[in-house]
Amino acid sequence: MEGEKNLVEKARKGNSEAFGILYDYYLPKIYRFVLFKVSHKQQAEDITQHAFMKAWENMGGYKPQGHPFGSWLYRIARNSVIDYYRKNEFSVDIEAVSPEALGIDNSLIAKLEVKLEWEKILNAIGGLTEVEQDVLIMRFVEDLPHGEVARAVDKSENAVKVIQHRALKKLKVTLSKK
Amino acid sequence: MKEEHIIKQLSTLKSIEPDAGFARSARTTILYRSEPMPARFFGLTQSLSTTLSIGLVVMLFVFIALGGVATMLRTPLSPTFQGVDEQSLASEAGSINQTIDARLSEVAYISGERENKLVMATTPSDGDSNADKEIDLLLTQAKGY
Secondary structure, X not given: OOOHHHHHHHHHOOOHHHHHHHHHHHHHHHHHHHHHHHOOHHHHHHHHHHHHHHHHXXXXXXXXXXXXXXXXXXXXXXXXXXXXXXHOOOOOOHHHOOOOOOOOOOOOOOOHHXXXXXXXXXXXXXXXXXXXXXXXXXXXXXXXXXXXXXHHHOOOHHHHHHHHHHHHHHHXXXXXXX | OOHHHHHHHHHHHHHOOOOHXXXXXXXXXXXXXXXXXXXXXXXXXXXXXXXXXXXXXXXXXXXXXXXXXXXXXXXXXXOOOOOOOHHHHHHHHHHHHHHHHHHHHHHHHHHHXXXXXXXXXXXXXXXXHHHHHHHHHHHHHHHHO
């Protein structure tokens, strides 16, 4: 994001307007990330709001250290999902994951073909491990580079590449069966 | 199914957006109902928690060290038998026993003589009955010793 450094610095000093701009930019990304992990629209909204609230409350302690702000946000979102699973015992029926359940706009899934494809891929993602899901979503849905993904999932870049390769292989096998 | 096709399918998910109403209400809630902790206070709380952690570790080490010192101090106060030779103790005890035995045998000899004397004294003699009574009395007293 252009001018992100300046915005982050202002937000660190308590400038809510600066944080608001960062929120507007990152909300769709964080929301999608959480949505594909929890497969439920309402829960995704709650967790996303919680993640941004935590980020805003802890802005004073954020230190860039040469890493993008987005990595920090994704990390908070990831931890928020884990916390949510711990506090609320619920299981997701993988077979029931559908674009409608996710609250995806009907106009986007107007074509039956698109709807079926999304259903298949969302179900396949649900069968991956947590870190495999994180890597694939960040890499191919949000187009993050390996370095940022590594920072967000707290692993090395090489480890991220291995996880990505493994996850794609798994998806290939799952989607080939259906 | 090829990996490229899977990656292409994943990228189409980018078109999913959060609900506009949710985005607005969440923004208001986050920015106007919660406050960030100022950077200087954040640093202060972080340093306080670090100091507390270090303090606890130091206390733990001191506690362990005190436990070791207490063990070392305890040993001089309690009697130890490290410098005592068992053999010399046994021989010393043996000589004491011998001394005691010797004394006992002396006492036995003396008491034996006394008894003999007593026996001789108690042999009735023709003579003085008063003297006999007196002797009987003395004998009784001697036996009492």
